[in-house]
Amino acid sequence: MMPLTFARVGEPVRIVRVGGMEETHRHLEEMGFVPNSEVTVVNKVRENIILQVRDSRIALDGALAKKIMVEEER
Numbered sequence: 001m002m003p004l005t006f007a008r009v010g011e012p013v014r015i016v017r018v019g020g021m022e023e024t025h026r027h028l029e030e031m032g033f034v035p036n037s038e039v040t041v042v043n044k045v046r047e048n049i050i051l052q053v054r055d056s057r058i059a060l061d062g063a064l065a066k067k068i069m070v071e072e073e074r
Contacts, residue, residue: 004039004049004060004068012040013070020067031058033068 007013015037018028032053033039040052047062 004065012073017069
């Protein structure tokens with residue numbers, strides 16, 4: 001298990017846990033970051049990450065991305 005910030009560009013990962021305070025946790029879940037869902041890092045720019053989540057692309061800053069724990073798909 002690792003923070004989303006460590007995921008490699010182009011490789012799908014599965015969300016294991018979403019952390020943070022209640023408001024942050026709820027905000028991330030509303031955007032589609034829920035346990036057992038798959039996301040793919042499309043690009044990284046400094047601390048910011050662009051992700052493919054379902055049929056959408058979402059940009060997260062590094063602070064939010066660190067609150068999402070993922071594991072590599074097998």
